[in-house]
Structure formats: structure tokens, C-alpha cells
Amino acid sequence: MPWMALLMLLGVLALAPWWAAQQPFVLHMLVTACVLVVPAVGLNLMLGHGGLVSLGHMGFAGIGAYVAAVLMVDARWSFGGAVWAAMLAAGAAGGLISLLCFRFRGHFFMIVTLAFGLMLHAVMNNWDSVTRGAAGFAGIPRPTPVRWGDEVWSFGPLPHFYALALAMAVIAFALQYLVVNSNFGRSLAAIRQDERLARSRGVNTLLYKTAVFAIGTALAGMGGVLQVSFLRVAAPASFTMLESINMVLIVIIGGAGSLVGPALGALLYVALPELLRLSNEWRLVIFGVLLVLITLFAPKGLAGLCARAWRRVWPPQSQTPAGAKP
């Protein structure tokens, strides 16, 4: 049943270039949402499913962004190749760094991920010869135009780039679905709920946690490439500690651990300033307060609230035979 809703939503989004034709800023917003949602899905896998709270996630998006920037601009690679390389670099970095981080627990783990995020940012900001430093890496191209027979599909125009962004977002969600509804996903869920128990059932928890961290950071890298190809510039300011915190916020408000959570969080994040007509700062104040309220009163986030509302409108068919727990 949720499949129907999902397909409808996808259809609406896919047709956006037509119904939003008169308001290009809507398409711009949707592209931004896609750019945010890809790393958010990665963080959702790590945090929501695996229970790993990483406060340095955008540092890995930065790795992907800058690897792609250097490859596309300095080495003239294609977008496709750059995406693979970016994901590989970000994923490998994430896997290795996570091995260090897993020596710590609880708060310590979070603080160490924060520290790594800051170290990565420092490199982006200061390794001028490669990253062009604080001024940013300009001149990043849109993906090269694709040829279909006689047609040439260029990614310059917004609707065309939107198609690419939407496709990448869908791929990220597909990957999330594959992970969650699999043995790997179930083992992750077990690790999140009770790591000692998972170990006693034969799960090599260190390997599994490293694997999900690597997958999550690879997705962050993918998001980074999409972002800098969209903006045509890579700047360290996009990958700071505050951006990593924004990412956590998107995942939590959307509903950590739910499949649609990242989408809800990202859409709210981009739509709120438009809906409320507020300055950037007040929007973020509201987000911050929203995050606090959600942790206090609705820990499952928007997805949890929607699920509750859904159940009120369409009560589920009872799956258990008579005599189920009241």
C-alpha cells in the first residue's frame, strides 16, 4: 500500500519541470533537496539503521566533491567517471577513519567523528595547491551533454539537471531499500539495538559497522559531486561542522531509521524558508527549536508522525490471530 503513495509521489516529482514551469525557483529548490537528500540517506543508514552518530558527515561529502572537481577540471574526466571515483574515495576514507573511531564509544565516538570532520575541512581550506583553498574551486562543469541519436541532452538548463539530480536521489533510496531489507540490514538493526547480543549471534560487529560507515560516506561523496556540479564551484564553507549538524538535523527531523525520513527532512529544510518567508537565520532558529521539540515529543520525527496519522486514517489489518496483546 505505501508503494502506491510512493509511486504517486515519484510521478509528481518527475513531472515537476512541467507543473513548476512558471516558477523556476521551485525546480531550484527541488534540486537543492536532491543534493541534500543523497548524503542524508547515507547518514540515515549510519545513524538511523546502524546507530552510529557521525557529526562529521559533510567532511566526506567534501572529499567526494573535491576529488570530482580535480578529476573533472584538472584531468578532464567525465561526470560519470568522477562520480565513481568520488564515491570510492569518500567510502574508502570513511571506512578507514571509522576503524579509528570505533575504538571509542558513545560520546567519545561522536566527538572523534566531529574532530575528523574538522580535520577534513582544514585540509580543504588550506591545501591550496589542490583544492584552491578558502576561495573555492571554480569552473566545475555540468555533466557533458548526452547524445541520443540526433538529440543532444545538455545539463545546463535547470530542468535537465533536475532530471539527473532526481535520478541520483532515486538511486540513493533504492540502495537504502536494498540495505535495510536484507540480512545485512537486519544485522545492522541488531547491532543498533544490542551490540553485545549481535556479537553473541555471530555478527562481526566491527566489520559490519565499518561497512555501513563506508556505504554512508560513499553516498555523502555522491552528494558532494552532485552539489558542486550543480553550483559549478566547490567551497570549503559547504562542508563545515555546521553543515554536518544540519545533515543530522535533516535525518532526525525526517525520522531516523525510516525509509522516507531523509526525503521528508530535506524537503522541509528547503521548503520552510519559502513557506514562512523568513530570513535564513530565523529559519535555522526554527529548525533548531524543531529538533529539540522532536527529540522531546516525537522521537520518530516526521516519518513517525505521518505513520501515526496514516494509521488513524487507515487502521492496519490485524496480522496476529485472536488473542493478540492489547
Next chain:
Amino acid sequence: MSYLRIQSLGKRYGGVVALDGVSLEIAGAGIYGLIGPNGAGKTTLFDCLAGTTAPDQGRVWLQDQDVTGWPAHRMARLGVARTFQECRILPEETCLDNVLFAAQPQGLGGNLLQMFTRGPGHRVAALDEAMRLLHLVRLQDHAHAPAAELSFGQRRLLEIVSTFMAQPEVLLLDEPASGVNPSLLQVLGDFVKTMMAERPRVMLLVEHNMAFVMDMAQDIIVMHQGQVLERGSPAQVQASAKVVEAYLG
């Protein structure tokens, strides 16, 4: 050739000596009770056998393979399964999923591949057996309810069912009767006896409930202050003056 051999196992936590040279041989399948006053080292012994912790001294052999200090997940793959004193289950999963998880292959490589191949896999094959086991402990009605909704005694049953589901060769049950009311205790005892009759294997049972353990086990090992104090049949152990003194002295 003994099935399980423990030699001079030692373990200390800071200033506390939990195990002080424990040597033990388990010849073959059967239920072995492990009793002793608090602080005797019973749970620590389990921790060392199951790989939860590594001993400071001594060696452990499982069927002539030296498994000393192997981590928990390797011991589990070797067929050593345990329950916990505090009772651990997956609270967010349904009872059925809890049981099925115990039968799930856990190799990372295989599971990463399975994400994409998505074969029907173990869940279909194990479903009948899982439901049968849930029936045996009268939890079949809760099969699709989250485990968090169960009472404590029911969670103990779920934990034990899951442990058997993994088809282990060695079972370590840590105080399975504690916190369980008498009617559920009967169900638990019957379930264990049924499973052991279907397929005999080595089971070590730590318990404080004397009636329960004397009824279940044919061989009782008594521990005291980190060492093995006495070993024998239930009757012999109950009659032993040393044991009485250890508990009361």
C-alpha cells in the same frame, strides 16, 4: 577425547579475582548444572567460554581445537551459543524476527552479496521451524508483536528459543529461571528437555534455583571463589558438606 576442556582458567578484574585456576572437562552431550554462591565466577566462566571476554591465563579447547580468547562472534560461528543473565533480546523486532535472526547467516561478504541477489534465503527455510519453536513455548500468538511488549518471563523464553534456533553444539544458559514465574518455568523446563531429547548436545546451566537445576542436570559442578569446589550427581552434591558450607559459611 573430551568435548570441552578447560585448563587453569584465570581472570581478574582490577583487584577482584573472578576465576582462580578453573579446570574442567565435559565428556559429551548432556545437561551440566553450574552452581555456586554469588561471586563464585560462574558468569565469568561463561564469558570466557562464549568469547565475551578473554581469560588472563589458561586454555579452552573445544573438540581439541584451542579456542582460548576467541571473540564472541567466532565462538558463535563455531556453534557456541549463550543466553545472558540480564536477558537480551531485540526489542524492536517481532518475536518471529528475533527467532529468525538467530538462523541468519552472518558472514559479511555473503550478506553484502545477498543485498543484490535477494534470494528467498534462510527466512523461508527457517520459518516453519521458528513457528514450531514458538508454539512449544506458547509464544505463537506474539509472533508478529514487537518483543518489547513481552513480559520478562516471556522474554526469557524468547531468548532461549532464539538460542536453540541457531542449532548450537554448546549451549550456555545463564540463570534462565531467574525472574520467571512457576507456570512459565514449567514451560521453559519442558522446552529444554524436548530440545535436548530431539538432539543431544552440551548444555551448561548456571542457576540459583536449586529445584530447577537439580531436576534438569545429570552432572552438577559447584564453584566457589573462582575455583571448582565439587562435582557429582545432584544427590552427591546436595549431600556434600563442603557445598553446604560454601553456601552458608
Next chain:
Amino acid sequence: MTEALLEQVINGLMMGSVYVLVALGLVLIYGVMHVVNFAHGVLFTLGGYLGHFFFTQWWDNYWVATLLSMLSVGLVGYALERGVFRPLNGNLRNQVIASLGLILALENAVIALWGPNALQWKVASTEQLVSLGELRFSVHHLGIIVLTMAMITALGLFLKHTRFGTAIRATSQNQEAALVVGIPVQRVQWSTFALGSALAALGGCLVGPLFLVFPQMGDVPLVKGLAGILLGGMGSVPGAVVGGLILGVTESVSTLFLPTDYKDAIAFMVMVGILLFRPQGLWGQRVRGEE
């Protein structure tokens, strides 16, 4: 060469003192409530802004402004403890998430209210100079070191020799036992939170006149403070002091050998390096088993 070294050591002690103030607040709160308040940095920032506000709008006495700022931020800390952290007691992840939300809300509220640009806080002590041999430092520089040392001593005496200080220590060691003995744990918790917040505000007021008052001024001290308590050992007050000072001196001295751009990263690399060999920090205790 030794002169340059001495200069950096003193700079390091000064910055280290600021980190210590942040770290002390963090470690006191952690000890009593087992929560890391990531929003501590914005309390530092708020302290700086309020100090500047009181100084420019009410009474241009630096000490009064600082004191008022500490009181106000202490009140904010109390409100946060009652409203946010107490209800989430026991849920580590949600407490951390909530504190992240607070960072966002407070830091952006500051920007919305005072604007994104830095403010100047002109205080006399930053202009008066003192000579130490060939080197010259402002009174403010040295004052920070002296004041922090005095604070640490006062805090140490307070914790060791007063009833309330002992109550704080007892609650840090074992909350349940403290309750059983009749210690008003809830009161200990909110007052420690308020005290820790006030210390953060003090840090902001000390640093404001030196480096300008700007919205992100608390971000780096927060992370350095966190690094300091990790290095010193979670929950250890002397550890926090030593950790903060080591970090401050290390990063200042590192500027003699490495490009200053990487100064911030140095601190983290040192921290991660030491923690790899001693995960419990320099003073910390290894906790048995449980994760």
C-alpha cells in the same frame, strides 16, 4: 629562538586557559549528568555577546559586564537543564541531538539579533602592555591566565571543602547512591549546569575583547574543550585542566614549525593520537565491560 618559544608558550597558556574554562564547564556537567552538552560553545558565544551588550548599553565596567553576563547565561543554563536535558535523562543519543538543535537555534538567534558581523569590544586591559624580558604582552593576555588559575583553585577548594561541592562530587561518582544518602540530586544537576554555563560565559567575555565578538566564536573553543576533556579523561576535573593547557600550548608551539593554517587540526591530531594509545585519556578510568 627560545624567545619565540617562550612567547608561544605564553600564548598557548592563554588560549589553553580559555579552553580549560570551556572544558571545566563541560566536565562538571558531564560528571553530574553524564551528558555532553554540545551547545556549550554557543553559551560561550552568548556570554561574549551579553558581556558586550551590558558593557555598551548599561555600564562600561568590564567586571560588572562580565559578571552580569555570567549570571544571565547561568540562568539560560538552568532553563536548558529543566526544559531540555532533564526530560531526556538517560537517553544519550537524544540528549546529544537536542543539544545540536540548541546550537543551531542559539547561534542563528545571535546572528538574527546582532547581525552577522563581528563586534568590537574595547577594553582598557587589552591596550596596556606588560614586559617580560624582551617580550611584551597585554595585561589582558596575562590576566586571562591569572584569572583562570584563580578560578581553578577556587573551584578545587569549592569541590573539596564545601558541602555543596562534596554533593557535586558524590553525584558525579554515583547518582543513585547520592540520592539514597539524601543529596538533592536534581538541585545539584541544575546548579552544576548553571555553573558550567557561567564558566563558558566567562570564557566568552575574556576572549571577546581580544578577538572580536562574532557568532561563530564559540565553535572552535567548544571542540578544543571537548578535545581537552577527552584527552584528560572524561569526568576528571584535573584532567580537563591539564588537557586544555596541553592543547593550548601544543597548538601555539606548533605554529613555529608548521603552517599556522593547520593549527586547529594539530590539536585534534594530538588528541586522536593519544587516545589511540590510551582510550580513557590521561586521567580517565577504564570502565569494565559494557558498551
